[in-house]
Amino acid sequence: MLLSALRDAVPLVQCITNAVVTNVTANVLLALGATPAMVDIPGEARQFAPVASAVLVNLGTPTGSQREAMLEAADAANESGTPWVLDPVAVGFLAVRTQTATELVALRPAIIRGNASEIIALAGAGAGGRGVDSLDEPAAALDAARLLASRHGSVVAVSGAVDMIVAPSGAVVGVANGTPLLTQVTGGGCALGAVMAAFAALTEDPLLAAVAATGVYTIAAEHAAAVASGPGTFAAQFLDALSAITPDDVRRGLTLRSDS
Amino acid sequence: MLLSALRDAVPLVQCITNAVVTNVTANVLLALGATPAMVDIPGEARQFAPVASAVLVNLGTPTGSQREAMLEAADAANESGTPWVLDPVAVGFLAVRTQTATELVALRPAIIRGNASEIIALAGAGAGGRGVDSLDEPAAALDAARLLASRHGSVVAVSGAVDMIVAPSGAVVGVANGTPLLTQVTGGGCALGAVMAAFAALTEDPLLAAVAATGVYTIAAEHAAAVASGPGTFAAQFLDALSAITPDDVRRGLTLRSDS
Amino acid sequence: MLLSALRDAVPLVQCITNAVVTNVTANVLLALGATPAMVDIPGEARQFAPVASAVLVNLGTPTGSQREAMLEAADAANESGTPWVLDPVAVGFLAVRTQTATELVALRPAIIRGNASEIIALAGAGAGGRGVDSLDEPAAALDAARLLASRHGSVVAVSGAVDMIVAPSGAVVGVANGTPLLTQVTGGGCALGAVMAAFAALTEDPLLAAVAATGVYTIAAEHAAAVASGPGTFAAQFLDALSAITPDDVRRGLTLRSDS
Numbered sequence: 079m080l081l082s083a084l085r086d087a088v089p090l091v092q093c094i095t096n097a098v099v100t101n102v103t104a105n106v107l108l109a110l111g112a113t114p115a116m117v118d119i120p121g122e123a124r125q126f127a128p129v130a131s132a133v134l135v136n137l138g139t140p141t142g143s144q145r146e147a148m149l150e151a152a153d154a155a156n157e158s159g160t161p162w163v164l165d166p167v168a169v170g171f172l173a174v175r176t177q178t179a180t181e182l183v184a185l186r187p188a189i190i191r192g193n194a195s196e197i198i199a200l201a202g203a204g205a206g207g208r209g210v211d212s213l214d215e216p217a218a219a220l221d222a223a224r225l226l227a228s229r230h231g232s233v234v235a236v237s238g239a240v241d242m243i244v245a246p247s248g249a250v251v252g253v254a255n256g257t258p259l260l261t262q263v264t265g266g267g268c269a270l271g272a273v274m275a276a277f278a279a280l281t282e283d284p285l286l287a288a289v290a291a292t293g294v295y296t297i298a299a300e301h302a303a304a305v306a307s308g309p310g311t312f313a314a315q316f317l318d319a320l321s322a323i324t325p326d327d328v329r330r331g332l333t334l335r336s337d338s
Numbered sequence: 339m340l341l342s343a344l345r346d347a348v349p350l351v352q353c354i355t356n357a358v359v360t361n362v363t364a365n366v367l368l369a370l371g372a373t374p375a376m377v378d379i380p381g382e383a384r385q386f387a388p389v390a391s392a393v394l395v396n397l398g399t400p401t402g403s404q405r406e407a408m409l410e411a412a413d414a415a416n417e418s419g420t421p422w423v424l425d426p427v428a429v430g431f432l433a434v435r436t437q438t439a440t441e442l443v444a445l446r447p448a449i450i451r452g453n454a455s456e457i458i459a460l461a462g463a464g465a466g467g468r469g470v471d472s473l474d475e476p477a478a479a480l481d482a483a484r485l486l487a488s489r490h491g492s493v494v495a496v497s498g499a500v501d502m503i504v505a506p507s508g509a510v511v512g513v514a515n516g517t518p519l520l521t522q523v524t525g526g527g528c529a530l531g532a533v534m535a536a537f538a539a540l541t542e543d544p545l546l547a548a549v550a551a552t553g554v555y556t557i558a559a560e561h562a563a564a565v566a567s568g569p570g571t572f573a574a575q576f577l578d579a580l581s582a583i584t585p586d587d588v589r590r591g592l593t594l595r596s597d598s
Numbered sequence: 599m600l601l602s603a604l605r606d607a608v609p610l611v612q613c614i615t616n617a618v619v620t621n622v623t624a625n626v627l628l629a630l631g632a633t634p635a636m637v638d639i640p641g642e643a644r645q646f647a648p649v650a651s652a653v654l655v656n657l658g659t660p661t662g663s664q665r666e667a668m669l670e671a672a673d674a675a676n677e678s679g680t681p682w683v684l685d686p687v688a689v690g691f692l693a694v695r696t697q698t699a700t701e702l703v704a705l706r707p708a709i710i711r712g713n714a715s716e717i718i719a720l721a722g723a724g725a726g727g728r729g730v731d732s733l734d735e736p737a738a739a740l741d742a743a744r745l746l747a748s749r750h751g752s753v754v755a756v757s758g759a760v761d762m763i764v765a766p767s768g769a770v771v772g773v774a775n776g777t778p779l780l781t782q783v784t785g786g787g788c789a790l791g792a793v794m795a796a797f798a799a800l801t802e803d804p805l806l807a808a809v810a811a812t813g814v815y816t817i818a819a820e821h822a823a824a825v826a827s828g829p830g831t832f833a834a835q836f837l838d839a840l841s842a843i844t845p846d847d848v849r850r851g852l853t854l855r856s857d858s
Contacts, residue, residue: 087354095379095616096376097360097376098360098364098376099361100360100361100617100622101620101622101784102361102617104618104784105783105784105829105830106786108782109828109829109830114618114784115688116616116617116618116658119659119660119661119662119694121693121694122692122694122695125691125692125693126692129691138376138801139376139377139378139379140379141401141661142379143661143662144401168375168377171385171386171389172377172382172386173385174379174381174382175382199396243478262368262581263365263577264361264364264374306578308577308579308582309365309368309578309579310575310578311574311575311577311578313365313574313577313830314830314834315828315830315831316830316831317828317829317830317831317833318826318827318828318831319828321828321829321830322828356636357617357620357636357638358620358621358624358634358636360621361621362621395656398636399637399638399639400639401639401663402663429633431645431646431649432637432642432645432646433641433645434639434641434642435642452807477617506628522628522629522841523625523628523837524624524625524628524634567838568629568835568836568839568842569625569629569837569838569841570625570629570833570834570838571837572836573625573834573839581774
C-alpha cells in the first residue's frame with residue numbers, strides 16, 4: 079500500500095507555494111510522514127529539485143522571485159526525472175500568474191491539481207475563477223481536464239464534492255470522500271497538491287499517486303470532521319488524523335467512482 | 339443584521355497583509371463566511387481590486403513588491419468604488435512603512451484600524467510605537483483618531499480594552515467586548531482589519547461596518563476564551579466561534595459605549 | 599529565575615525568519631511572555647535592531663530582500679550591543695543561504711542554533727543536510743560545535759534527542775528534555791531560536807540563556823505532549839503550555855547532562 083511505502087521512504091518534498099498555506103502544507107507533510115523543504119528562491123530552487131523526491135509548484139501568491147524559482151525547479155525536475163505537481167491557483171483572470179502557469183504547464187507536470195474554475199481556465203476553456211473557491215461543478219470541468227491531460231501528458235485532478243482524477247488516456251477515477259470543512263480552512267486544496275507530490279515520489283504511475291493521495295487526505299479529513307466542533311478544531315484534528323491514519327482506514331473508507 | 343448579510347453575500351476580500359498573519363487572516367474570513375483572496379503582487383493587485391468586494395491593506399511586513407501592490411490596489415479600489423481598510427502596523431518609528439502609510443492614508447481609506455500608538459503616529463501626533471503592542475491607552479488616541487478621521491474622511495478604529503470607533507464627524511462608538519487572549523495570539527488585531535473590510539462590502543456606512551465587525555469579532559473571542567485553556571487552544575476555538583456565532587449572540591452580547 | 603525575568607521584562611524580539619514558521623514563532627514568543635516584531639525589510643531591519651531587546655536571524659527561506667535585511671540587522675545589533683541568534687537552516691548544500699550564513703557567522707552571533715547537519719556544515723566539517731531534519735546524531739556534531747564556538751566566540755546549540763549547548767570555552771551542557779512531537783510540527787526548532795533570543799536579552803551569559811531557553815521550551819513541550827492526541831493538537835497545547843509553565847515546573851522537570 080502506498081501509505082506504508084510513504085512512511086518507510088519519508089519522501090523529501092520541495093514546495094514552492096503560497097504565503098497563506100506554507101505552514102499548513104509543511105505540517106500536513108510532516109504529519110503524514112514526509113519531509114517538507116520550502117526551497118523557493120532562485121538559484122537554490124534549481125539546485126534542490128534533483129535531490130528532492132518530488133516538487134510542488136503552487137501559484138497562490140507568486141512573487142517575482144518565486145516565479146523565477148518555479149520555472150527553475152520545474153526545468154531541473156524534468157532534467158533529473160523528479161516528478162512535480164502544478165497547482166494553478168486562481169489562474170484565468172489574474173494576468174501575472176496565468177502567464178507563468180502557461181509556461182509551467184508546457185513543461186508537462188506529472189500532475190495538475192486545481193478546482194474546476196482553475197482547470198477550465200488553464201485549458202483555455204473558460205474565463206477563470208474569482209480565487210480558490212470554485213464556481214463550477216467538477217463535472218463541468220471534465221472536458222477541460224481531459225484536454226489538459228492529453229495535451230500535456232499530465233494527470234489532472236479536479237477538486238470538488240467528488241474529486242475527479244483524469245489520466246492522459248482520458249480514463250477518470252472519482253473519489254467521493256471528504257468533508258465541506260476542507261473548504262472552510264486554508265490549505266484544504268493546496269496541501270493536497272503537496273500530498274500528491276509526496277505520493278508521486280513512490281510510484282511511476284501518477285494516476286495511482288493522485289488517487290492514493292486524494293483517498294488518504296479526504297478520509298483523514300472525515301476522521302477529523304467527526305471530532306471537530308468547527309474549522310479551527312478541525313485544522314488541528316486533521317493533522318492528528320493524517321498522522322494516525324492507517325492503510326486499513328483507507329481501504330475501508332475509500333469510495334471510488336469510476337463512472338462519469 | 340449585517341452578519342446574516344455577510345453570510346448571504348460571501349464577500350470576496352482582497353488582502354495585502356503581513357507574513358505573520360496571512361494564514362490566520364484567511365482562516366478568520368473563511369470561518370466567518372467570507373472569501374479571502376491574497377492577491378498582493380504588482381500587476382495583479384490593481385487588476386483584482388475592482389472585482390473584489392473590499393480590500394485590506396496591512397503594513398506589517400511590507401516588502402518592496404507589496405508596497406507597490408498596496409498603492410496599486412488602493413488606487414484601483416478608489417476608481418472602482420471598492421471600500422478599503424488601512425492597517426498601519428507599527429508606523430511611526432519605522433521609516434519605510436511610515437512613508438508608505440503616508441501615501442496610503444492620503445488615498446482616503448474607508449476605515450483606518452490600529453492600536454493607539456499607530457493611530458497617534460499616523461496622525462503625526464506622536465513618535466510611534468515599538469511594534470504591534472500599544473503603549474498608549476486608547477482614550478489618549480481619541481484626539482489623533484478624530485484628526486485623522488476628519489482630515490481623510492475615514493472612519494478610524496482604535497483597538498484597546500474598549501475599542502473606539504470614530505466617524506469623520508467626530509462621533510465615537512465604543513465597543514467594550516473582547517478578551518486579553520486576543521493580544522496573546524498573532525492576528526488578534528490584524529485579522530479584525532480584514533473583518534472590517536468584509537463588513538464594509540455590505541453597507542455604505544463604514545462606521546456601521548467597523549462597529550459590526552468589532553462586535554462580531556470580539557464577542558466570538560469571548561465565546562472562545564470561555565472554553566480555551568490558553569492561547570493555542572484559544573486560536574482554534576476562535577475560528578470555531580466565528581463560524582458558529584449568530585446575530586442573536588451579537589445582539590445579546592454587544593456592550594456599546596457611546597460616551598467618551 | 600530567567601523565566602520570571604522574561605515575563606517581567608517582556609523582551610522585544612526582532613525576528614527575520616522563514617515563511618513557514620513566521621506565525622508559530624510569533625505565537626511562541628507571545629505565549630511565553632515576549633513581544634515579537636517581524637521587522638525584516640532592508641532599511642527597517644537596520645533601524646530596528648538597536649531598539650530591539652534581541653534579534654533572531656533564521657535562514658529558512660532567504661529571499662534577496664531578507665538576506666540584505668539579515669546583514670543589516672546583525673551589523674546594527676553588533677554596533678548597539680543587542681544580542682542576536684543565528685539559525686543556519688539547511689546550510690551546506692544550498693548555495694545561496696550558505697554564502698549568507700558564512701557572512702553572518704563572521705559577525706559573531708551570541709548564539710548559533712541548528713541541528714547536527716547544519717552545525718557540521720556551518721563549521722565546514724561536513725557536506726550539509728537535506729533540509730531541517732538532521733541525519734547526524736548530535737554527538738557527532740560536538741566537534742563541529744566546539745570549532746564554531748571557539749572560532750566565533752559564540753555559544754552553539756545543537757538540537758537532538760539531547761540538546762547539546764557548547765560554550766566558546768568548549769564546555770558542554772546537555773538538556774535531555776523534549777518530545778519527538780517537536781520534530782513533527784513546523785517550527786519545533788526554529789521557534790526555539792527565537793526563544794533563545796528572548797532569553798539572551800535578559801543576561802550577559804549566552805550559555806545560560808541558551809540552556810534556560812531550551813529547558814523552558816522542551817519541558818513545555820513535554821507538558822503539551824502529555825495531553826495531545828497528535829501533532830495538530832500538540833501545536834495548540836504547546837502554546838498553552840508555554841503560557842502556563844512556571845519556574846517551578848522548569849526546576850522540577852529539567853534534566854541536565856554535563857558529561858559528553
